[in-house]
Amino acid sequence: MRADRPLGRDGRALLGGALLAAAILVAALAPLITTGNPAGQHEVVATRLLPPGSTDPFGAFHLLGTDRLGRDVWTRLAYGARVSLAVGTLAVVLSVVLGVGVGGAAALVRGRLSTVLLGLTDFALAVPRVVLLLLLSALWAPSVTLVVLVLGATGWMTIARLVYTESLSLAARPFAESALALGSGRGRLMVRHLLPNLLTPIVVASALGVGNAILLEAGLSFLGLGVQPPAPSWGNMIAAGRDALMDAPWIAGAPGVALVLVVVGCTLLGDALQDRVGPARSG
Amino acid sequence: MLRPLLFRAAAGVAVVWGVVTLVFLLLHAAPGDPAALLVGAAATPAQIAEQRHALGLDRPLPVQYAVWLARFARGDWGTSIATGRPVRAMLGAAWPATARLVLLSLLLSYALGIALGVVQARFGGTGLDTALSAASVTLFALPGYWLGLMLMMVFTYELRVLPAFGAAGLDAEYLPGPARLLDAIRHLVLPVATLTIIGVGGIARFVRGAMLDLRGSLFLTTAEARGVTPGRLLIRHALRNALIPVITLLGLSLPAVFSGAVFVEAIFTWPGVGRVLVEAVQARDYPVVLAAAAVSAALVVAGNLLAELLAGWADPRIRASHAG
Numbered sequence: 001m002r003a004d005r006p007l008g009r010d011g012r013a014l015l016g017g018a019l020l021a022a023a024i025l026v027a028a029l030a031p032l033i034t035t036g037n038p039a040g041q042h043e044v045v046a047t048r049l050l051p052p053g054s055t056d057p058f059g060a061f062h063l064l065g066t067d068r069l070g071r072d073v074w075t076r077l078a079y080g081a082r083v084s085l086a087v088g089t090l091a092v093v094l095s096v097v098l099g100v101g102v103g104g105a106a107a108l109v110r111g112r113l114s115t116v117l118l119g120l121t122d123f124a125l126a127v128p129r130v131v132l133l134l135l136l137s138a139l140w141a142p143s144v145t146l147v148v149l150v151l152g153a154t155g156w157m158t159i160a161r162l163v164y165t166e167s168l169s170l171a172a173r174p175f176a177e178s179a180l181a182l183g184s185g186r187g188r189l190m191v192r193h194l195l196p197n198l199l200t201p202i203v204v205a206s207a208l209g210v211g212n213a214i215l216l217e218a219g220l221s222f223l224g225l226g227v228q229p230p231a232p233s234w235g236n237m238i239a240a241g242r243d244a245l246m247d248a249p250w251i252a253g254a255p256g257v258a259l260v261l262v263v264v265g266c267t268l269l270g271d272a273l274q275d276r277v278g279p280a281r282s283g
Numbered sequence: 284m285l286r287p288l289l290f291r292a293a294a295g296v297a298v299v300w301g302v303v304t305l306v307f308l309l310l311h312a313a314p315g316d317p318a319a320l321l322v323g324a325a326a327t328p329a330q331i332a333e334q335r336h337a338l339g340l341d342r343p344l345p346v347q348y349a350v351w352l353a354r355f356a357r358g359d360w361g362t363s364i365a366t367g368r369p370v371r372a373m374l375g376a377a378w379p380a381t382a383r384l385v386l387l388s389l390l391l392s393y394a395l396g397i398a399l400g401v402v403q404a405r406f407g408g409t410g411l412d413t414a415l416s417a418a419s420v421t422l423f424a425l426p427g428y429w430l431g432l433m434l435m436m437v438f439t440y441e442l443r444v445l446p447a448f449g450a451a452g453l454d455a456e457y458l459p460g461p462a463r464l465l466d467a468i469r470h471l472v473l474p475v476a477t478l479t480i481i482g483v484g485g486i487a488r489f490v491r492g493a494m495l496d497l498r499g500s501l502f503l504t505t506a507e508a509r510g511v512t513p514g515r516l517l518i519r520h521a522l523r524n525a526l527i528p529v530i531t532l533l534g535l536s537l538p539a540v541f542s543g544a545v546f547v548e549a550i551f552t553w554p555g556v557g558r559v560l561v562e563a564v565q566a567r568d569y570p571v572v573l574a575a576a577a578v579s580a581a582l583v584v585a586g587n588l589l590a591e592l593l594a595g596w597a598d599p600r601i602r603a604s605h606a607g
């Protein structure tokens with residue numbers, strides 16, 4: 001079925017890729033395609049809460065309107081994309097490093113250490129992630145670095161499980177046995193032979209993980225425990241629009257739509273890749 | 284059947300204990316002094332020290348841990364530093380609200396999600412399937428706190444038909460029985476709808492996948508050959524088998540559902556464990572944070588156990604493997 005088609009002909013891959021590419025472009029080109037200053041204010045009373053598509057008394061055009069401080073929502077959205085994408089990607093990179101480390105070590109050493117590592121993974125999976133996130137980000141001063149660390153440290157378990165089970169099944173295959181018979185050590189077997197075969201499932205899990213991390217970052221920022229204002233993040237923009245829902249729904253509306261589009265992009269791309277890897281579903 | 288269950292229960296207790304220990308250590312490793320927070324910015328060092336002594340914070344960490352754990356196990360969860368109320372009373376008042384919210388939305392989102400997944404599997408590959416897939420991916424991507432705000436905007440501010448704050452109206456205590464019930468239900472609608480909608484997408488995706496995986500199974504071909512009607516084949520044969528992984532998913536998804544509830548409670552000022560937790564974390568209210576984390580972990584662990592029991596009940600093969 002769909003798995004036979006090249007990725008470039010899969011509608012989901014195309015749409016997902018296009019959504020993500022658009023978000024990345026907007027983030028990268030933010031200084032060129034916006035006013036260039038997400039915290040920029042001009043005569044608050046005259047410029048605040050302008051609806052999308054209006055021009056303020058100073059001749060500046062506001063594609064998505066302005067917020068209650070007269071800041072351009074489109075500009076803040078584009079700069080917020082930088083935060084969301086960077087935090088999501090870095091957190092998932094950290095999760096992958098931790099997950100491959102723990103899962104790979106558990107598959108490699110077996111015995112008692114393996115039991116401990118797997119027990120640790122099961123334990124971490126049973127802890128409600130948001131409880132830990134809230135706790136960690138409330139106890140230390142909120143910052144972007146902290147959000148990345150916390151998201152990375154609470155998101156590695158799926159990858160560890162995946163790496164562990166896949167490594168075990170791969171290690172029983174003839175190519176792995178021949179590598180061992182030819183004198184390859186266990187570490188070399190892992191790095192040179194097993195990990196390259198694990199790359200695609202890891203990429204699939206990461207694509208879904210990035211979407212999740214972006215949602216959680218926005219959630220933390222929404223509660224005031226993530227990226228701190230005046231720096232724009234989609235989460236704190238939604239929070240700021242909360243008390244202007246009636247007068248200016250675009251303030252909270254725009255970042256929410258952006259979040260949904262980016263997460264849909266990650267999910268579609270992950271789904272399309274998943275079908276090419278095999279019938280196994282993501283959990 | 285009993286032995287693996289006891290083992291699971293013991294593992295569950297170990298998880299709760301682990302969470303509590305982790306939270307205890309994190310709270311003490313973090314910067315910031317709850318005693319200083321409590322006595323205020325104008326306090327002298329001597330007053331802070333006195334407060335620390337009163338709270339037992341000046342004792343060695345292992346002693347604090349041992350004392351606290353022994354008390355906790357006995358059910359004495361201490362007093363909230365921020366509000367002065369007994370922690371147990373605070374959480375005792377809060378957990379039914381969270382349970383009501385989570386259970387109702389779980390029920391609704393699984394009913395809707397399974398129905399959607401079945402319809403998609405029945406019409407697999409058609410335009411309807413594609414449209415529903417697009418819908419479920421979008422629902423899956425919706426952040427709960429944002430959806431909650433948007434629903435609030437439409438139903439509370441624009442249409443003025445549903446309340447968006449708390450679990451009961453200000454005048455609820457003076458209302459007669461039926462009106463009071465109606466008031467409670469009206470307050471439930473938006474939070475439950477938010478949690479349900481964000482859950483449906485993931486479940487529909489999973490059910491559709493599980494049903495499609497069964498395509499071409501020998502038992503389905505046999506049933507078809509025996510002349511079982513397509514509708515019956517879909518529901519009695521395919522769905523029943525597809526539901527087994529769905530029940531396991533139910534257990535695994537509990538931490539995520541609870542996480543969603545934390546945000547939804549914050550949006551709708553719903554008086555549940557999630558809101559208690561958020562407020563306690565912001566106020567560095569140690570005893571409340573510890574107990575709220577333990578209660579949420581316990582709720583999740585209990586849910587996992589329940590899901591395992593249900594899976595055993597739904598699938599004779601699992602029961603057989605437990606008995607053997």
